[in-house]
Structure formats: C-alpha cells, structure tokens
Amino acid sequence: xxxxxxxxxxxxxxxxxxxxxxxxxxxxxxxxxxxxxxxxxxxxxxxxxxxxxxxxxxxxxxxxxxxxxxxxxxxxxxxxxxxxxxxxxxxxxxxxxxxxxxxxxxxxxxxxxxxxxxxxxxxxxxxxxxxxxxxxxxxxxxxxxxxxxxxxxxxxxxxxxxxxxxxxxxxxxxxxxxxxxxxxxxxxxxxxxxxxxxxxxxxxxxxxxxxxxxxxxxxxxxxxxxxxxxxxxxxxxxxxxxxxxxxxxxxxxxxxxxxxxxxxxxxxxxxxxxxxxxxxxxxxxxxxxxxxxxxxxxxxxxxxxxxxxxxxxxxxxxxxxxxxxxxxxxxxxxxxxxxxxxxxxxxxxxxxxxxxxxxxxxxxxxxxxxxxxxxxxxxxxxxxxxxxxxxxxxxxxxxxxxxxxxxxxxxxxxxxxxxxxxxxxxxxxxxxxxxxxxxxxxxxxxxxxxxxxxxxxxxxxxxxxxxxxxxxxxxxxxxxxxxxxxxxxxxxxxxxxxxxxxxxxxxxxxxxxxxxxxxxxxxxxxxxx
Amino acid sequence: xxxxxxxxxxxxxxxxxxxxxxxxxxxxxxxxxxxxxxxxxxxxxxxxxxxxxxxxxxxxxxxxxxxxxxxxxxxxxxxxxxxxxxxxxxxxxxxxxxxxxxxxxxxxxxxxxxxxxxxxxxxxxxxxxxxxxxxxxxxxxxxxxxxxxxxxxxxxxxxxxxxxxxxxxxxxxxxxxxxxxxxxxxxxxxxxxxxxxxxxxxxxxxxxxxxxxxxxxxxxxxxxxxxxxxxxxxxxxxxxxxxxxxxxxxxxxxxxxxxxxxxxxxxxxxxxxxxxxxxxxxxxxxxxxxxxxxxxxxxxxxxxxxxxxxxxxxxxxxxxxxxxxxxxx
Numbered sequence: 001x002x003x004x005x006x007x008x009x010x011x012x013x014x015x016x017x018x019x020x021x022x023x024x025x026x027x028x029x030x031x032x033x034x035x036x037x038x039x040x041x042x043x044x045x046x047x048x049x050x051x052x053x054x055x056x057x058x059x060x061x062x063x064x065x066x067x068x069x070x071x072x073x074x075x076x077x078x079x080x081x082x083x084x085x086x087x088x089x090x091x092x093x094x095x096x097x098x099x100x101x102x103x104x105x106x107x108x109x110x111x112x113x114x115x116x117x118x119x120x121x122x123x124x125x126x127x128x129x130x131x132x133x134x135x136x137x138x139x140x141x142x143x144x145x146x147x148x149x150x151x152x153x154x155x156x157x158x159x160x161x162x163x164x165x166x167x168x169x170x171x172x173x174x175x176x177x178x179x180x181x182x183x184x185x186x187x188x189x190x191x192x193x194x195x196x197x198x199x200x201x202x203x204x205x206x207x208x209x210x211x212x213x214x215x216x217x218x219x220x221x222x223x224x225x226x227x228x229x230x231x232x233x234x235x236x237x238x239x240x241x242x243x244x245x246x247x248x249x250x251x252x253x254x255x256x257x258x259x260x261x262x263x264x265x266x267x268x269x270x271x272x273x274x275x276x277x278x279x280x281x282x283x284x285x286x287x288x289x290x291x292x293x294x295x296x297x298x299x300x301x302x303x304x305x306x307x308x309x310x311x312x313x314x315x316x317x318x319x320x321x322x323x324x325x326x327x328x329x330x331x332x333x334x335x336x337x338x339x340x341x342x343x344x345x346x347x348x349x350x351x352x353x354x355x356x357x358x359x360x361x362x363x364x365x366x367x368x369x370x371x372x373x374x375x376x377x378x379x380x381x382x383x384x385x386x387x388x389x390x391x392x393x394x395x396x397x398x399x400x401x402x403x404x405x406x407x408x409x410x411x412x413x414x415x416x417x418x419x420x421x422x423x424x425x426x427x428x429x430x431x432x433x434x435x436x437x438x439x440x441x442x443x444x445x446x447x448x449x450x451x452x453x454x455x456x457x458x459x460x461x462x463x464x465x466x467x468x469x470x471x472x473x474x475x476x477x478x479x480x481x482x483x484x485x486x487x488x489x490x491x492x493x494x495x496x497x498x499x500x501x502x503x504x505x506x507x508x509x510x511x512x513x514x515x516x517x518x519x520x521x522x523x524x525x526x527x528x529x
Numbered sequence: 530x531x532x533x534x535x536x537x538x539x540x541x542x543x544x545x546x547x548x549x550x551x552x553x554x555x556x557x558x559x560x561x562x563x564x565x566x567x568x569x570x571x572x573x574x575x576x577x578x579x580x581x582x583x584x585x586x587x588x589x590x591x592x593x594x595x596x597x598x599x600x601x602x603x604x605x606x607x608x609x610x611x612x613x614x615x616x617x618x619x620x621x622x623x624x625x626x627x628x629x630x631x632x633x634x635x636x637x638x639x640x641x642x643x644x645x646x647x648x649x650x651x652x653x654x655x656x657x658x659x660x661x662x663x664x665x666x667x668x669x670x671x672x673x674x675x676x677x678x679x680x681x682x683x684x685x686x687x688x689x690x691x692x693x694x695x696x697x698x699x700x701x702x703x704x705x706x707x708x709x710x711x712x713x714x715x716x717x718x719x720x721x722x723x724x725x726x727x728x729x730x731x732x733x734x735x736x737x738x739x740x741x742x743x744x745x746x747x748x749x750x751x752x753x754x755x756x757x758x759x760x761x762x763x764x765x766x767x768x769x770x771x772x773x774x775x776x777x778x779x780x781x782x783x784x785x786x787x788x789x790x791x792x793x794x795x796x797x798x799x800x801x802x803x804x805x806x807x808x809x810x811x812x813x814x815x816x817x818x819x820x821x822x823x824x825x826x827x828x829x830x831x832x833x834x835x836x837x838x839x840x841x842x843x844x845x846x847x848x849x850x851x852x853x854x855x856x857x858x
Contacts (some may be wrong), residue, residue: 177815
C-alpha cells in the first residue's frame, strides 16, 4: 500500500472537479480518480463519427453558477460561451413555429403574432421568475439545515432566506409557496393562452424527470431550473468545443491550485473500517489509503455498490433503496451532411433560426401523452424533443459544410415493459428521426451516422444509476433537507469521513457546480474540526 | 389501498401528492376508532340530521328551502342575505358553507372584493372527477370471486384490480373522457340498515371515478350520462354477472348534476381539489385561510376551508371558533 492520501474524490464529473478545486484552495490535497480515459462525467465532448464531435450527454450548461466560473477563472482556462440570438424555436404540427429570441423585448414582439395578451405576460412571467429565482438561488447556496438540532449557521441561513422571501412582497411570496407543489401545466396557464408557448415553457418542468406537465411538483422543477436562469424557456449557451470544454477548464483550474487527477482509475470499493472510510481499492487491485473519501458518484452507486452495505444499518439501506432514481431521457447524436430544412422556417431563412434550441413540444397534452406511455414501460412514440445544432456556433465540431445535431428525447423509461434497451435502441432512434422528419421532410437524407444513448447506456457507460441524469428524481420529497435522504442532506453519510458531492445532493439541479461547491465548503469545515 | 389517495381528486395513483389525500382519508375517528370509516344508520343523511338536532338543541334555528340569492354588503361589512324569493334577512355575521366560487362570484355583487383576491378565487381549482350511480336491487349481487351472500358484501367492495388499471382510468379523464374501465367503490347499506329498502330488496351505492366535469370538445354530460351509467353496470357485471337481472331502478349522478343539484362547483365533492397548493394556509386563497374574508363579518366554514373536504365537520368547528374569537360580530 502506498502512502496515505489526504482526500480522494471518486469520479471526475463537473461536481467532483469543482469540489477538488475548492478543497485544494482550502489547503487540502485532493486526488481525483476517474474511471474513464478522460474527466468530465456527463459534461464531455467526444468524437462519435470520424470528424464529428459532439457534447455526448449534456448539451447545455446549467447555467454554471457565476461565482464558480469566477473563482475557478474558467475563462482564463479556455472556456468561452456563445449565446445565440434565437433562444428557442418551437414547432407545431400545423407548420408554424413559435420563435423565442434571447432578448425579452424581441421575444414579446414575436409572441404578439400569436397573442397580444401573452406578449405582455411574457415579460411579467420572466420578471416573476427572476425575482423568485433569486430567492431560491440563495437557498441553493446553503447547506441544508440540520433539522433536529440546527446550529447557528443553519439558523442564520434560514433567517436570511426567510427574510428574502418576505422582502419579495406579498404577491411573489405567495407565489413561491403556491407554485412549488403545482403542475407546470397549471402554472403556465395562469400566464399564457398560446398552447405552444405554454408547452415550451412547461417542458422545463419535466426535463429529466419522471413527471408529465400535469404532474404535481413539475412547477418546482421549473422554478429550480429558473433559479439563476430566469429566461422563461431557459437560456441557451454553447461552450466553444462542446460541454467537454467546461470540465477541461475545471480540471485545469483544479490542477493549478494543487489537485491531482488520475484517469483510467476505476474504483472497485470504498474501504470502511469500524464505521470510518479509510480509502479506496481500484479495479486493478491497487489500494489507496486516505483521510477522507468524497464521492461524485450518485448516492445509490456510492452507498449500495462502492460501500459494502454491511457497514450500513438495514433502515438506512432500505431508505437508500427507496431513493427514486430511474431516468427518462435518451440522447441521440447525429452527424449530418447538411442542415435539415424545417417547413415552418423555410420562408424565414432556415440557418440563423437554428442556432438556439429547437423544440418539439407543441402542446401540453402532447407532452402529457408522451409521459403516459412511459408510465407503462414504453418509450414515447411521439416524444418530447429538444434539439441543438452546436456546429452552427462552433464549426470546428464538424467537417466544413457538415453539422452535428444533439437531441434530448423524452420519455425513455429506464425500465421497459417489453424487451430491453439492446433490442429497442434502434427503434427509439427511428421514432425520433420519424418525429423530426414530420417537421423537416429532408431530415432522414441528411443523416450520415448516429449515436443512440439510452438510460441503460447512461448507467453502464457513464455510471448514472438508473440512467437518471440528475442522480435522482428532483421532487419535493427528495429536495433540500431531503436530498438524498432526510438527516443525510449535509453531504455526510452514515460512514464517517465519506462524503457525497454529486447531483444527488442539494441543490442537484444539473450542470451548475452547486453541489460540488457546497459539499467542499461543508467537508473542509468538518475535516478541520 | 392506493385508491384512498385519488378519491375525489383529479389525480392518478402515480401522481405526486396523492399520498396526502390518502392520509386525509385516514384522519377521522368513529366511536373512538381512529382512521375508521363507517355506515350511518339511515344513510349519511342521518349524520346531517343528528347534527341539525344538536344545533337546534343548542339554540340554532334552521330553515330549509331557503336558497340564498345574494349576500348583503353595506360599507364593506356583511349585513345579511337576500333569499331567492326576495326576502331580506339581516344579521351580524354571515358564514358561508358553500364554496368560494358561489360565495364570492355569485352571491356577492361585483366591486366589493379586491382584484387580487378575486384572481385567487377564480384560480381556485375544482375539477370534479367522480360520479355516483345508485341502484335499487331485487336481490344481492353475486360476485364471481366470492359467490353467494356473506360478510364480504357488508363492507366496501372495490374494483381497483391494479395500480395500472387505476392509472389508465385516470389517463382517459385527463383528455376529457370518462373512464371506460373505472375505479368503482361499492357499498350495500341495506345489509346494515334494512330500513332503507323494502324487505328482500337492496340498495347498491357506487362511487365512480373518473368522471371529469370538463369533457372533451363535442361531448356533454347530458348525452353522456346514461352511457356512463351503462358502463358502470357493465363493469360491475364483469365481476358480478347477475347484476343486470336484479336492477329495479338506477340513478346516475354526474359531476354536472352535483353542480346543478347540490351546488358543488364543477362537481367537486370536496369543494375544491385537495392538492398541496390548495391546502393549509393556501385554502382557499393564499392569505385568506383563517375562515375570514376581505369583507368584514363574512366568514367561510365549508370544505373549501382548512382542513378540507369529507364528512368531518372540522372546517365548521374551526370557523365557529374564529368567529367567536372575533367577538361574534
């Protein structure tokens, strides 16, 4: 056995790298161990067809928390974002397109062509999301309080959040309290009449979750995603070089302050002795002892597979088993010989309008029906689809004149009723191509090659248990003081000196870096004691 | 078991928040038995009659067939009511046990309530989702799974064979259709109280879900009503084939009937959806959950106030306590 290391971080996803950076800055010597050949977790760019590179999984940054971008000096480490003029193009089956520009005023002008009332509501809705999102954003920075015996820091945090909520004024305060448990469909109906606008915004509340727009609590998901990103449909930002550029910059920043990163180092087991984590065993058999182990892997993988459950109480094992963590998103990456021609956009000049997000979410019931199929273990035959064509903003991703298309498809339930994902993978790809070609008839002829990533692949290749892109369902009962579990929401686990820092901890809302930064602050505090 | 989580709501068994509705159904007690459900001798009407007797004994006066047309408001204070026949009755306190839509938008003249409050009232969700089918029977249904008469007929019988069955019933309702394979909760009260029917005859009371108040475009409850009733009978017949031969009379109650005949807006049996954003301090309207209203001396005491629907009596009692706290006027 080699010498005892200071802190080992299991997995080099974005949260692991953010945690490594902050722990190194706090004076610790973190060692990040990554199973794959490169760091990045779900924020990676890979070549999937000769000459074509794409953000393999996440294709849009969370957005990253601004203080993290600043602290890590990610721009200095090569990260550069482009924000397209067009935020979202939402297509309808009758051949129309609702165009949402990134600029709110310009967006309102476009919406006025559908409804004057909705054009006025659009900025109201954005303003309300901005005000409420700011308050929620403050809560996302907090370590969830210890409910049984809150310490002074907890009380201060709760007091501050309480005050911020009060300062919203009566109207917005009641909105925060009322919206959370609501259905996204009801929330958008309070503001808008235009069906594609309703559905396009409500889609934010279902993304990545096992919820339909009529499910209670989908408004919470929408609000969480709006914290720090109040643009009604969600902002679009493309990192030059794809999502992998984010984590490459993070790795460079972490190394610069003293973190060490080893790739190709799969962890077979987290060693526990007398209830205390003592290090890790690699798949190669190598053992590395450490003062503390921080896991960027999801709670189930960490506590049911990497740790021998014999070290946990049966009660805890039962609870972690019940943690809801089955995914609903599939990802399809396509190499295209040319841009697809969308019927609705032909008259308006196709190319420029395709730089943002292209959504197939024409109506609330369309999304709900897509969800219905997944409840019974089938993937949606008419799915909710979110497309980006990043090669329009970054031509280096594809050969000259050719393009890459990145598609989120929902719903693809982890557990299928009939067959398995190996037998249904191609059928899923066909359903997606068929759906898109209803809006762009030339689309099938432009496809050179494709990569279909099902929830099963997310689990097996990328280590996301149940294929859940958020490391566990975002719901009221798995949020804040209950993420991942009640009593264990402060990045600690029942195993002493074993911590969690991934999306399965608060705030856990996607590619923001929030969980990693919060966890590092808490871990540094407890390790210094 | 999960059926308790959806009764009277526009939710499916998988919908988040249904665990609350389940707990809601288990919070009462009968004769000291916590979370018990029971039959009232003489039907549930006997419960109301007993409550009315108790109220009279304590000094309350009750007038029936006195529909209220308007609540009188003078200088921002409730001062009485006008009956449908034009009679005016003056009072220090008016307490409404009907739902907020009827109270605030039908019984109160426009202009008496603040806009944001009315916005809250208009947003309050009813969305009735259930119907009732009552049958007079010439004998007892004979269930395939447990043939013959027996103790199993005396309790509640439920057609809710699987979570998937229930969820599919809900899916149809989401798009404005009554469930072709509905969830049915049946009781035969005549087995515990023979006075309800002539000797040898029985009553089958069926609670049916889902029957969405708002039907898909092109459909309406007046034409769907009997088809809905037929479907309930056909569904029961799959489990008790003799049912069709013993029906003497059938009464179908749709959500629209609940609204027209019983004054329940959109036919919601709880005077409003029991969803988290309409509970506790948010029921019925955020900021107005303490049984008071923006109009002085006007109170709310029905199921649309905390803690909500069901034959529990809690909102009425809590409201009375608040009214007394305010000095009764």
